[in-house]
Amino acid sequence: MADARHRLPLRLAIMDAARILAAAGVPSARVDAEMIAAHVMGVDRMKLPMVPLVDPQVVDEVGRLVRQRARRIPLQHLTGWAAMGTVVLEVGPGVFVPRPETELLLEWGIAQLRDVARPVVVDLCTGSGALALAFAAARPDAVVHAVESEPSALAWARRNADNRTKVGDSPIRLHSGDVTESDLLSELDGAVDLVLCNPPYVPDGTPVPPEVAEHDPARAVFAGADGLDVIRHVVGCAARLLRNGGFVAIEHDDSQGVSVPALLAARHVLGEVTGHLDLVGRPRFATARRN
Ligand SMILES: C[S@@+](CC[C@H](N)C(=O)[O-])C[C@H]1O[C@@H](n2cnc3c(N)ncnc32)[C@H](O)[C@@H]1O
Known part of the structure; x- marks a missing residue:
């Protein structure tokens, strides 16, 4: 001193x-x-x-x-961490920084399964493991699977998963996989209580702040001309994985408050399709339930 x-x-x-x-x-x-x-x-x-x-x-x-x-280096790259639910995640170059607005999706998912013992949960496009690990921390009895296609993100997810296991959380099951694969996690077909997903959803060419353009991996952010390239596959994957009565929640861009619910409603096995707003009233995520 x-x-x-x-x-x-x-x-x-x-x-x-x-x-x-x-x-x-x-x-x-x-x-x-x-x-x-x-x-x-x-x-x-x-x-x-x-x-x-x-x-x-x-x-x-x-x-x-x-x-x-x-x-314009992201704050979280300088401090080395970001939060989701009660969990602190290590983040840095090569992985998407979890955003506070995704907490809404997490809370919705936790609320749906309050009365379901030992639920099976799948986090598609897990990135740092944020949703999967936050869910596992909230529900120690849950069996939580997390899927990610990018090796760099998967390495961060593995590190975060190990950190959470060390502090006593139930281990999650981390899978290297792509939501466009028609047989992804096929061993869980019809057995999943909840699918959570914060996928890439920004339409290609949309201007984004320097923190996003230069530091979030492009494959974590952009998803084709209408931003729906990954979400289309997520909807199909969720419809296949869910048990009857199971839930799905997908975060989306504020321009997709009609198109994402429409993709869910187009699946005849899905019902109770609902659009949800964020805290400032913008369309932020859509949910459905398998009939
Ligand atoms: C917007 S980030 C969200 C990460 C995390 N869910 C969160 O909320 O912080 C989307 C993630 O999806 C992954 N991803 C993109 N396309 C994918 C695909 N086809 N299959 C699996 N993961 C994919 C990206 O690598 C990225 O980690």
């Missing part, structure tokens, strides 16, 4: 950082500045007001990370 006379107010360092990030066009600049400071200090962001003065080295390290964030 530096001599007390050389210690600096953290509050001023955060204000500087927020100004630099705002000038670089970073949305939620103040929150990101605080998250970076909390990461460097190793404290929860809410505890920052309890840290009035810091060593100059802390201010230097905050400045170093802020300069990287100003180059």
